[in-house]
Amino acid sequence: MSDRFYIHDEEEESSIRFVSFMGDNDERFDLALISTERYYGKQVVLDIRTQRFALLGVDDLEEQGLLEDAYQIDEETAEELRAFLLEAIVEY
DSSP, X not given: OOOOOOSOOOOOXXXXXXXXXXXXXXXXXXXXXXXXXXXXXXXXXXXXXXXXXXXXXXXXXXSTTHHHHHHTOOHHHHHHHHHHHHHHOOOO
């Protein structure tokens, strides 16, 4: 048996929304939005196809280049994702 030092080891209720949609530029999005009280109103937004994720709140969506960098997408695709997330991200 190992002497593992845990920094956190907690269980918590969460809500997961799975959504797939096509953007105007024929880009497909397959997302999982994970809501929990742990992240102070932010959600874990997981792109299932690319296996990239970011911890996002509405305020983060205003940050220039954040979605492009986090999901490795171009500006046009990021605008489509941003428009969806502005509707979808809610405080838990």
